[in-house]
Amino acid sequence: MPYYIGDVIKDYKRLVIRTPEAFGKTGIDVKIRTRVEDLDPQKGMVRLSDGSSLPYDILVMATGADAARLDIPGADLDGVFVLRNLTDALRIKSYLSERECRKAVLIGGGFIAMEMCEALRNLGITTTVMIRGCRPVTRWDVEYTDIIIEELRKNKVAFVPETKFLAIERGTTSHLVLKTDKGDIDADVILMGVGTRRDTTLTKAAGIEMGDSGAIKVDFRQRTSVPGIYAVGDCCEVFHRVAGRWVYLPLGDIANKQGRVAGQNIGGYPAEFPGIVGAQSFKVFNLEVGATGLTEEEATRYGFQPISAMIQGLPVGRPMAQGEKLGVKLVADKVTGKLLGGQCIGEKGAIQRIFALSVALWSGLGIDQVGYLDLPYAPPFGGAWDAIHVAAQEITKKM
């Protein structure tokens, strides 16, 4: 019987909750508050932080990724949090409820940071997003990040780009003070969403091969280079069907699928993970934001010849429109004519289009076919010519 052991065990509150039902009855032994200190594939043995050792026939690396912290003084002060797992969420929640928090600073402009803005504003907390770069969620084009920044401002979230973060100190009028090259910022709580990092001590010790991305290399059955060791989730790579290569994209739904595939293979029901197309979405206040496939920049990097169209469409039929907007950008390959990627943004209907585009990418459809896809037309949900059709036909014209 395989033991599922990894950093996730640190997140013991979750495991404790799940143990009785999920594991207890199945007879699986779950060790909590226990770290794997060493891993010996030759002997098929893991050494645990409680001093004991455990033998294994099959081992699954599900060590995930940790949230990175800025390497500045005070980054670990009380009131400074990262945005990663359930424990982080619970800690933030009790911190906010236990003391008076009027001001929050979010460091970082990823999609998790964007989602947090809404949660904080709903609590009536004055919220500022500060980033090192020029723009948030850089996967999206400038035209769309402009819309996102505008949505932040509409909802009274201050946005401060190009900031150098110097230190965090205890405050007097507020719990904390964030020192930056733009001055001192008062904050009662500081949330850091500045990317992920992976602890590769164990994998190195075990001689598990890493991919070009720096994450664990796996095959379509989630097997690592070391016999008997599988890897799933945010610690390993995944095959990108559009790019035609293995990439690192730590997202929850991908991790779920990889876990299922590994489980099937371990259980004796061979299965292959068919890969991903890079579908992603988030909501920021009243905006739906989604992307799938490759950006133009990525497409170029991977050797495609991208050609694109960006249109302003409608999420509903024209006679029903009441000012809603739907931005749709599509990218296709000039050489093969295939769809390479898409971005959508709007108050409604953006994710609906990303759903369709993701399946089109999955299937390797040509942009000419995308221009004629049979979609479920009705005025409350789109026009007879959907925004997807219009954007695809724009590209076809350019070809």
Added chain:
Amino acid sequence: MPYYIGDVIKDYKRLVIRTPEAFGKTGIDVKIRTRVEDLDPQKGMVRLSDGSSLPYDILVMATGADAARLDIPGADLDGVFVLRNLTDALRIKSYLSERECRKAVLIGGGFIAMEMCEALRNLGITTTVMIRGCRPVTRWDVEYTDIIIEELRKNKVAFVPETKFLAIERGTTSHLVLKTDKGDIDADVILMGVGTRRDTTLTKAAGIEMGDSGAIKVDFRQRTSVPGIYAVGDCCEVFHRVAGRWVYLPLGDIANKQGRVAGQNIGGYPAEFPGIVGAQSFKVFNLEVGATGLTEEEATRYGFQPISAMIQGLPVGRPMAQGEKLGVKLVADKVTGKLLGGQCIGEKGAIQRIFALSVALWSGLGIDQVGYLDLPYAPPFGGAWDAIHVAAQEITKKM
């Protein structure tokens, strides 16, 4: 230069509006209030109701379909309308605004009738839907039409199935009285949505071949059997990619696409219409209702061996759920493992899934792939395992 002549010309208000911009500047001669009385493909000539004749090199049949009327006494009384084109809509609108209308009866339970319920209730009109059969929108399974009927009731629309319609008469306490086997029903306005019929006089005269469905047979370039004559829209058939055969499905978005393909071919830019998958949707009050591909009944009729799963999913991630429901039914072929069709219903997210499923059907994906599709997961828009995945995996288990 082709003349676009057909029954649509009866709908002169629309053409008058569009003529100056759409046609005037292009030099196209539009004849309004004019019928084509006869069509002679040998001579390349049409005879018009004003007595004149017109020669043609290329002719496009875009004669559409008419709304059927019940063949009962009084079916053409003032206050009895069909639901078909803009003129119908304008007539209904002015009828409703010009006199006191408190009670409406909708005869028929198609998706257009469902949509009308909302419009009438928004005007504060007491609304009753009466149908000859047992259930509305029969394309959807009983489980889903139950939900639709419940939605009608919630919104104070009375639903009366299995009705025999006998006659319509002038009323005393209301403008009209609808005589049925269930008694006399008072109504100020009666709307009939009882299907379509096509006037085939012209096509028969011209010797244009009809398909098995009774609509005009066309090829992928929208050409009829008669050289020089094209057909597009609700008067002709369309290729169903899932069924693998030509069918009759008079929907607006399909007509648009066919018109574009015909236009390209006529203009010297050869194009083929890639067909449809039967995607369809409507909104009834707070319910999104969609379907795509084949129903189990259709699948069996077309020689497939359908196997299905119906699940109750969520349109959002579980932690965000606030009681919303999302019904998803999928059908696949036991022999090939391919997805054959889907139905979705719910307050939100139903059409989003039909968008994705329609592209999956278009691409001929297997149900195993549908179970692992990369969709843009974020809790406001679905779970890490989307309802689509869950339903597809249910089917895979059954196989």
